[in-house]
Amino acid sequence: EAQVTQNPRYLITVTGKKLTVTCSQNMNHEYMSWYRQDPGLGLRQIYYSMNVEVTDKGDVPEGYKVSRKEKRNFPLILESPSPNQTSLYFCASSLSQASYGYTFGSGTRLTVV
Amino acid sequence: GEDVEQSLFLSVREGDSSVINCTYTDSSSTYLYWYKQEPGAGLQLLTYIFSNMDMKQDQRLTVLLNKKDKHLSLRIADTQTGDSAIYFCAEDGSSYKLIFGSGTRLLVRP
Numbered sequence: 001e002a003q004v005t006q007n008p009r010y011l012i013t014v015t016g017k018k019l020t021v022t023c024s025q026n027m028n029h030e031y032m033s034w035y036r037q038d039p040g041l042g043l044r045q046i047y048y049s050m051n052v053e054v055t056d057k058g059d060v061p062e063g064y065k066v067s068r069k070e071k072r073n074f075p076l077i078l079e080s081p082s083p084n085q086t087s088l089y090f091c092a093s094s095l096s097q098a099s100y101g102y103t104f105g106s107g108t109r110l111t112v113v
Numbered sequence: 114g115e116d117v118e119q120s121l122f123l124s125v126r127e128g129d130s131s132v133i134n135c136t137y138t139d140s141s142s143t144y145l146y147w148y149k150q151e152p153g154a155g156l157q158l159l160t161y162i163f164s165n166m167d168m169k170q171d172q173r174l175t176v177l178l179n180k181k182d183k184h185l186s187l188r189i190a191d192t193q194t195g196d197s198a199i200y201f202c203a204e205d206g207s208s209y210k211l212i213f214g215s216g217t218r219l220l221v222r223p
């Protein structure tokens with residue numbers, strides 16, 4: 001089944017403790033992206049990647065890192081999480097930027113206390 | 114700048130039609146999208162429309178695009194309780210991203 005898989009689905013952590021949210025797609029998509037969803041704000045892009053070793057900042061990149069060492073994986077790294085990073089995170093992938101929409105993962109709900 | 118706006122809430126009776134409206138600002142968007150988010154789930158692409166089209170129909174869904182007014186709407190015919198969800202309007206933005214509205218929560222009353 002073609003899908004985008006995120007792990008974990010739920011995570012509670014403490015301020016300052018480094019964490020990684022994994023994202024993997026099995027569709028050989030070139031384009032991958034991370035979004036965060038906050039009430040009343042919709043989804044905002046954090047980082048995106050157009051291909052292996054090619055990443056760039058989205059609208060809200062502060063406090064996040066990403067890497068794209070392989071085509072299928074695009075992990076999101078929070079080096080020192082803070083409570084304002086409590087949010088619902090979505091990974092998405094697409095064959096290319098011009099594709100008809102994107103395939104989203106099921107989301108990761110992160111709480112930083 | 115790029116911005117997409119939607120009303121926050123819509124309540125309809127089961128069997129009625131629902132119309133969710135959206136306005137956007139980027140006239141260079143190639144595609145406009147409607148996504149559905151059910152509780153605890155990710156975003157599911159419902160439908161999309163190419164920017165040079167006025168209307169697209171897909172079973173119970175009708176998308177209308179008024180490019181002059183930058184207005185997009187989604188009509189759901191014969192709305193069912195299973196249609197209760199949050200609906201997001203989105204457009205292709207610059208920097209290879211989707212610009213999302215804040216979402217419209219649709220509540221279908223029995």
